[in-house]
Amino acid sequence: MKQSLAYVAVVVRDYDEAIEFYTKKLHFTLIEDTYQAEQNKRWVLIAPPGSSGTKLLLARSSKPEQETFIGNQTGGRVFLFLNTDDFWRDYNEMVSIGITFVRKPKEAPYGTVAVFEDLYGNLWDLIQLNK
Numbered sequence: 001m002k003q004s005l006a007y008v009a010v011v012v013r014d015y016d017e018a019i020e021f022y023t024k025k026l027h028f029t030l031i032e033d034t035y036q037a038e039q040n041k042r043w044v045l046i047a048p049p050g051s052s053g054t055k056l057l058l059a060r061s062s063k064p065e066q067e068t069f070i071g072n073q074t075g076g077r078v079f080l081f082l083n084t085d086d087f088w089r090d091y092n093e094m095v096s097i098g099i100t101f102v103r104k105p106k107e108a109p110y111g112t113v114a115v116f117e118d119l120y121g122n123l124w125d126l127i128q129l130n131k
Helices: 015-025 087-096
Strands: 007-012 029-036 041-047 055-060 078-083 101-108 111-117 123-129
Touching: 007 015, 015 029, 015 041, 015 055, 087 101, 087 111, 087 123
Parallel strands: 007 055, 078 123
Antiparallel strands: 029 041, 041 055, 101 111, 111 123
16 A cells, blocks of 8 residues: 655635745745635645645635634644755745744754744744755
8 A cells, every 4th residue: 555645735814825925935836726616715736846745735714713723723833844955045045035933943863943934823844854
């Protein structure tokens, strides 16, 4: 048996503002943006540059109870882990364009890591694993 995670849903307030943040600030690639008329929603997939694995599905909240989870899908814990081949390149660029880091870079036994917020406040690790 072979299985893998295809998509991880991120609840967003607005498709277009989320696409702009992820593609312009984090340089993610917009893979698909298809309107689904029967559900009045869009199927929006994005992925980090050069990625061939799991994609993010940007899922606009569709009812009030979902809105409370925007930016807090994991109760304040780090939600997603963005692996990079050059931590300091990406960290310095992200700081220069105003990405908020809530935990400073540190060297850990597994690599270099810092925690940043996306546009909604979800926490991400920017991480470069040791070889």
